Amino acid sequence: MMHDFTLRVAGESGEGVITVGETVARIAAREGLQLVTFRTFPAEIKGGACMMQLRLSDQKISYHGEKVDCLVALNQAALDENFPDLKEQGVLLCEAECDVIEDGLSATVYKVPFERIAVREIGSRISKNIVVLGVLAELLAIPKPRVEEFLAEKFAKKSEAILDHNMQALEKGICFARENFSKREGFGFPPGKPERHLLMTGNEAIALGSAAAGVKCFFGYPITPASEIMEWLAVHLPRMGGKVLQTEDEISAICAVAGASWAGEKAMTATSGPGVSLMSEALGLLSIAEIPAVIVDSQRGGPSTGLPTKTEQSDLMLAIHGSHGDAPRVVIAPTSVSECITMMGAAFYFAEKYQMPVIVLVDQALSARVETVKPGIVEEIPKSSRLRAQAPAEGNFARYKLANSPVSPAAIPGTDGCEHMVTGMEHDEFGNFACDDETHTAMTVKRFRKLEEIEHDPLTQNLCQSIGEGRADIGVVTWGSSAGPVEEAIAEARRLGISVRGLVPKILNPLPHAQMKKFFSEVNRVIVPELNFTGQLASQLRATYRVPTISLTKIKGVPLEPSEIVAKIIEATDGLQQRSARRYGRAR
């Protein structure tokens, strides 16, 4: 029995590629398997190449897999594009009319007339994807009743005729495979009563995590790849006593967040890089006015409209530094769908406790990725609350009181005795405009001291994942969705006998300094893989820790692959060996 299997379905958008992938994913999740998926989107509204890849395993996995065990190609273009990623001993299922050069090919090739079966035998071209599903069910030994059960639920609201059509298509697919295939992949589902997993995308997880963290007001503006967060909340938040408002642009969205938050509710927005660019001025306002706010940035290829449907991690500098003046904010970056849930709790925790903006950096790949999540995960979300002010016994309420703690008690507007003014101008303790050097210095120090406190917050200590312990030749530091491939690459490099370990800071501003410094003192060379051109985390590390780094950057619109990282690790090791060899030579 094979318990780590990667499947890719490729075709044209609208052909049902995603339905096939999602069906296999949902059945697998019900059977207790872990899975991570990856899918591409065409920039076109309809049509254009798309694919969905699923990796299924009975172990914890954090990456969608590099080479695939089984490739389903629904047309020639999909075959040509994806064939190089098929494993040597893999199985190719393709539309019968596709040209495949089989000479010298070690993969098993099955040409299946998917379209002909759908059109001639079922009488409906759109059933093609269900025929594909039938063929796959037989090949992968997915028990037929489980697929039928799923289809019955999926088409429950449709007419019986539609369900019947689909059941027939499934049967035809299974029969074709039974009669024509000699090989079976033998991917069996684990026996016994499985623990069912939840299955959701990163965007759904962000929305769910926010709701569980107690968000009451969401303001947003449509933008790929973040729109699903608003769409999920538009459906569910009203039932939880919350409000979702679509504004006319991102500037309004974040300013509405500022208003709602000042009025005392947990408020957030979600957008992509172009939206954060527009929000930059307001980030400064939230910072100087000390208003809690959560901003999700699902990064895509930039700059400007850039690559709207492709992934990139190129907004790190924007997240940390975007906005004029010295405007501190917290930046955190989950690495998996499960963390998208828990770290939305962390975002509200930091925002409310320290009264400042918190940016959550994810990317298109993580937003769209479907992953298994254990039930009950919302229980792990940290609780958050704002320090509430009491009306002063005498005198005016000092909203920005300079005291030992940089966090001043806040009051809901309209609280008797706590009347106050918040402002984007530099201000004194009471909110009065003051541009003298002493006030500006004291207030700037106050705002930046929050970052120091956050660095020592107990929650921050959990926001840094170490892969391996102790001294190592090579250290790999990465962030966000690149953590999955890095984890796999480190495991592979260790199998090759290389001394390597990794560190994934999930809070990027402030960085978890103690853990970072310890790590740098224990490794000889630092590789920083990330999905941008300039090596944004690497330059941040060089500036902060004066540590030399080797950047591994990629801007191809797709996630890093473990093999690329392993190659870089080997390259760096060679350098080390040569250096020690030279040293050895000189000593002799």
Added chain:
Amino acid sequence: MYKILFNRHIGLNPHSLMLPEPVQDIAEYGAIPTTGLTSGHQGCAGCGMVSGTNQVLRALKLTGKHVVASIGTGCNEVITTQNTSCWGDASVDHNNFPNTGATLSGNIAALKALEMAGLASADAFVNLGMAGDGGTYDIGLQALLAWIARGENGLYVCLNNQAYMNTGVQGSGATPFGTNTSTTPFGKIVHGNQRTPQYLPDLALAAGARYVATACPVHHRDLMIKVQKAAAIEGPCVIEIYSVCPEGWKSETDVFHEITQLALETRAWILYEAERDHKNNMVLFTLNYAPKKHRPVSEYLQMQERFSGMRELAEMVEKTQEIIEARWSFWNPVLAANQTHGEERVHDA
């Protein structure tokens, strides 16, 4: 404020207060040489926007001027920028989402500077701006109204498909009441979009536009007359084009004409134009299409699944009908005049 005058004549109107000659009325738009958007675009089957843009470009061809197009992010930008041949011999600048209006101002400033340097004649160019309803009613509204207020030459075309379609059908400021979109879902508590849309011609006139019009590609003669007028009239002109979207309206791809005709006959979409006479502080309104029989809006709601929830609720259908009647009542004077005075024009240029 301005005085409102009505043109008694209902129908095609190639005349203008500002132009000495009527513009051309082209019965067969295919007779004009191809200028783009005939092939190579990525539009969905049944998209009204492709047809609309094609007609705009053909009508501008009649002006003999070079088209400088500034296009805002949106469906039209996505489907026409993967292949430069889409725009024929026009020069195209895809700018950001919020600033189509601002780019029009930039173009004018540059053309004027070139003219002063003796390098070009501003008259040789049509300054064309194009954006969707999201880029016009929402994020681009500030730039658009500011451009109109500056009184600069140009033609702004809004391709209105009544939601953000290329990002997955999210509601916009132009989304009709009761529509089911991904951000205004039709549910048990909230029944789709609760807002009534704004009207672009109203906003543009208030900001000082010289000429505003609504159009639809099914009535191509009307559309192309309006585009020629807008290109010829001095000052900011705005045309809003009804753009059928099978993907977002959840309609069949082959009922483009039927949906448009129903929109006109139920008066969910009104074809009209308005010209401003600054000297006399008046605006002349012309109704370009008045259906003989007013069909109930429920018929319009039938062909589009985006209305599948609200059309089952009598009070929502009723409110939609009320919105239509209220807007249509604006035309009462000209409708009354036509009953008594036939086809005679109230105001003659």
